Amino acid sequence: MHLSDILRAPKAVLHDHLDGGLRPATIIELAREHGYDKLPTQDPAALGTWFRDAADSGSLERYLETFAHTCAVMQTREALERVAAECAEDLAADGVVYAEIRYAPEQHLERGLTLDEVVDAVNTGFREGERRSGGRITVGTLLTGMRHTDRSAEIAELTVAHRDRGVVGFDIAGGEIGNPPARHLPAFQHLKRHNCHFTIHAGEAVGAESIHEAVQVCGAERIGHGVRITDDITVHEDGTATLGHLAAYVRDNGIALEVCPTSNLQTGAAKDYASHPIDLLRRLGFRITLNTDNRLVSGTTMSREFAHMVEAFGYGPEVFEEFTVAALESAFLPLPERRRLIDEVVRPGYAALRQG
Ligand SMILES: O=c1[nH]cnc2c1ncn2[C@H]1C[C@H](O)[C@@H](CO)O1
Numbered sequence: 001m002h003l004s005d006i007l008r009a010p011k012a013v014l015h016d017h018l019d020g021g022l023r024p025a026t027i028i029e030l031a032r033e034h035g036y037d038k039l040p041t042q043d044p045a046a047l048g049t050w051f052r053d054a055a056d057s058g059s060l061e062r063y064l065e066t067f068a069h070t071c072a073v074m075q076t077r078e079a080l081e082r083v084a085a086e087c088a089e090d091l092a093a094d095g096v097v098y099a100e101i102r103y104a105p106e107q108h109l110e111r112g113l114t115l116d117e118v119v120d121a122v123n124t125g126f127r128e129g130e131r132r133s134g135g136r137i138t139v140g141t142l143l144t145g146m147r148h149t150d151r152s153a154e155i156a157e158l159t160v161a162h163r164d165r166g167v168v169g170f171d172i173a174g175g176e177i178g179n180p181p182a183r184h185l186p187a188f189q190h191l192k193r194h195n196c197h198f199t200i201h202a203g204e205a206v207g208a209e210s211i212h213e214a215v216q217v218c219g220a221e222r223i224g225h226g227v228r229i230t231d232d233i234t235v236h237e238d239g240t241a242t243l244g245h246l247a248a249y250v251r252d253n254g255i256a257l258e259v260c261p262t263s264n265l266q267t268g269a270a271k272d273y274a275s276h277p278i279d280l281l282r283r284l285g286f287r288i289t290l291n292t293d294n295r296l297v298s299g300t301t302m303s304r305e306f307a308h309m310v311e312a313f314g315y316g317p318e319v320f321e322e323f324t325v326a327a328l329e330s331a332f333l334p335l336p337e338r339r340r341l342i343d344e345v346v347r348p349g350y351a352a353l354r355q356g
């Protein structure tokens with residue numbers, strides 16, 4: 001599959017962090033405006049490389065340290081609007097037709113914004129980005145509660161309050177070790193009571209027990225990463241595999257895994273692309289979606305993730321169509337809108353690709 005075809009292919013991303021995907025030049029400009037003087041360099045190209053290298057440590061905790069710089073410059077209404085608008089533009093330029101972008105509102109209160117103001121500013125920015133992209137992309141947001149703080153119940157209430165106005169769901173993120181998802185049970189119970197969607201980062205730095213808790217105790221509809229579900233799968237010498245009860249439950253219920261290969265290589269959740277469990281999981285019938293996680297921090301785009309999969313596993317357009325449809329089927333968007341995107345945008349887009 002050629003790079004131009006990859007770029008042209010319609011894509012859907014369910015797992016992409018707003019604060020992990022800023023343009024380096026924008027960070028530098030906003031840092032000047034904010035008087036933030038802790039950036040490691042003032043050169044956009046060097047800053048982009050710095051993020052990727054700094055995040056390349058093999059540890060999720062070290063990976064997450066780099067977000068101090070991006071969050072530092074996302075503290076005003078103008079900055080949040082700009083970053084969100086540019087995010088939509090960058091994704092649309094990469095062929096993304098539907099995106100669920102997540103961020104933690106609690107990390108943007110340092111200069112006096114309220115939680116509601118943060119959400120409004122981000123939504124305004126996304127509407128502007130969609131408009132500038134000529135309506136080629138639809139963006140929904142997920143509000144993230146941070147696992148190591150105690151504001152998740154409040155963020156869950158914020159999610160319910162802003163649902164149907166740009167916010168489509170909730171997530172928890174941050175260091176997984178020592179912060180099991182069930183610590184945030186009141187947040188998930190609130191969302192359930194209000195019939196609100198949520199996903200949970202699990203099975204990235206901690207294994208199957210974290211996924212079990214996320215799915216069975218907390219009730220997650222999707223799993224962020226989830227690649228360590230392989231802890232519950234035994235692959236035999238002849239290539240066949242036996243699934244444990246958790247792996248079978250996740251697969252058989254079509255619980256989508258939001259797989260982010262490049263991010264996994266950086267945080268040590270996988271060794272290299274060729275041995276990344278995405279291909280095994282796909283062959284076993286798991287509902288796989290392909291995602292960027294953090295475009296700046298992981299130095300990636302949806303097209304680059306596609307290209308890595310082509311190289312590692314020889315995937316062609318039919319597999320990317322499968323991932324894109326799976327993402328839309330698991331999106332937190334009303335069913336008629338998901339169907340419209342699948343039938344009127346994704347299927348025809350891949351049909352056009354096949355015709356050359
Ligand atoms: O892959 C991740 N795992 C856990 N937490 C993450 C990941 N990527 C980003 N985050 C954190 C850092 C951000 O500041 C926060 C909200 O987007 O979510």
Ligand SMILES: [Zn+2]
Pocket residue numbers: 015017173201224293
């Ligand atoms: Zn993530």
